[in-house]
Amino acid sequence: MNRKFNEIDSTLRGLNHSTDAHFKWLVTILRFVSSRDIELAEITQEDAHDHCEFGQWLNVQLQQEREDRHFLLDINIKHNRVHQACRQILNTIENDEGRSGAFDAFEAALLEFTESISLYKQHLLQLRTSYDALTGLPLRRILDESFDRLNEGADGAGLYLLLLDIDHFKKVNDNYGHLTGDAVLRSLALNLEDNVRRSESVYRYGGEEFIILLRAESDREATAAAERLRHIIAAVETVSGEHVIRITFTSGLTRVHRGEPLREVLERADMALYRGKHGGRNCTILIGKNLDCINVSH
Numbered sequence: 536m537n538r539k540f541n542e543i544d545s546t547l548r549g550l551n552h553s554t555d556a557h558f559k560w561l562v563t564i565l566r567f568v569s570s571r572d573i574e575l576a577e578i579t580q581e582d583a584h585d586h587c588e589f590g591q592w593l594n595v596q597l598q599q600e601r602e603d604r605h606f607l608l609d610i611n612i613k614h615n616r617v618h619q620a621c622r623q624i625l626n627t628i629e630n631d632e633g634r635s636g637a638f639d640a641f642e643a644a645l646l647e648f649t650e651s652i653s654l655y656k657q658h659l660l661q662l663r664t665s666y667d668a669l670t671g672l673p674l675r676r677i678l679d680e681s682f683d684r685l686n687e688g689a690d691g692a693g694l695y696l697l698l699l700d701i702d703h704f705k706k707v708n709d710n711y712g713h714l715t716g717d718a719v720l721r722s723l724a725l726n727l728e729d730n731v732r733r734s735e736s737v738y739r740y741g742g743e744e745f746i747i748l749l750r751a752e753s754d755r756e757a758t759a760a761a762e763r764l765r766h767i768i769a770a771v772e773t774v775s776g777e778h779v780i781r782i783t784f785t786s787g788l789t790r791v792h793r794g795e796p797l798r799e800v801l802e803r804a805d806m807a808l809y810r811g812k813h814g815g816r817n818c819t820i821l822i823g824k825n826l827d828c829i830n831v832s833h
């Protein structure tokens with residue numbers, strides 16, 4: 536499965552688990568209040584927020600370099616406040632002072648804390664919808680959003696777009712069933728991701744259409760990469776019951792020119808793909824900016 540997709544799922548699981556742990560922490564406070572003889576770091580210490588299970592999970596997340604760090608930093612502040620407000624209540628109990636202000640502050644801190652968690656969850660769930668549930672690959676929306684950034688500055692040098700479409704995929708569904716078709720799509724996605732560089736990305740563009748943004752210095756290098764992928768996929772066997780299924784794909788490959796809109800690049804790649812399908816399939820067609828097509832398969 537795609538690394539980013541797995542990361543979103545694992546963060547959501549971790550967030551749910553640690554939020555549950557924070558509800559248990561509230562019960563621990565009551566236990567602590569009813570028998571003060573126990574010493575609990577997650578309640579009494581200055582840095583109590585680092586000792587509770589939620590805080591430990593949060594600290595691990597904050598050590599990673601991640602795009603959603605601002606959500607985590609906000610949660611961290613709110614989480615810290617909950618622990619401070621809790622200590623404040625305990626102090627007022629200990630010193631037998633008026634408590635209503637401390638309880639109000641605790642309630643407000645808890646509400647702000649849960650609000651910050653909800654905002655982060657909302658963000659993660661929204662992000663998750665930009666990934667394909669079947670293959671885990673980023674969907675078209677992510678390509679739309681990231682393409683301009685990828686195609687500018689030093690990063691924009693040597694970018695190629697490969698649009699590939701499985702050959703006669705309808706027959707796979709018709710002959711072996713939709714579930715087997717799904718397994719073939721999953722296996723294709725996995726093999727494509729396993730065989731591109733870390734700086735390259737695979738997207739599920741539509742039903743049986745995928746896009747890869749390749750890094751290459753020349754047409755020659757890009758076609759070699761595209762051909763390598765075509766041969767790797769043609770050799771993959773997906774087993775379904777007593778059947779062994781192999782697929783091929785046809786692809787349109789084109790250089791992305793600096794500052795060029797995605798729509799234009801896609802139109803060109805689609806034109807090349809169309810040529811490949813009509814020329815017999817299982818091939819790679821390279822198309823230039825002047826729309827000249829060359830079949831580069833070997």
Ligand SMILES: Nc1nc2c(ncn2[C@@H]2O[C@H](COP(=O)(O)OP(=O)(O)OP(=O)(O)O)[C@@H](O)[C@H]2O)c(=O)[nH]1
Binds near residue numbers: 703705706716
């Ligand atoms: N199992 C499965 N099938 C899908 C999915 N998305 C699209 N398809 C199928 O992909 C097939 C695409 O068929 P066509 O557009 O006729 O293309 P093709 O059979 O691959 O033929 P060519 O592209 O011309 O080589 C259809 O049968 C769709 O139902 C999916 O998520 N799962």
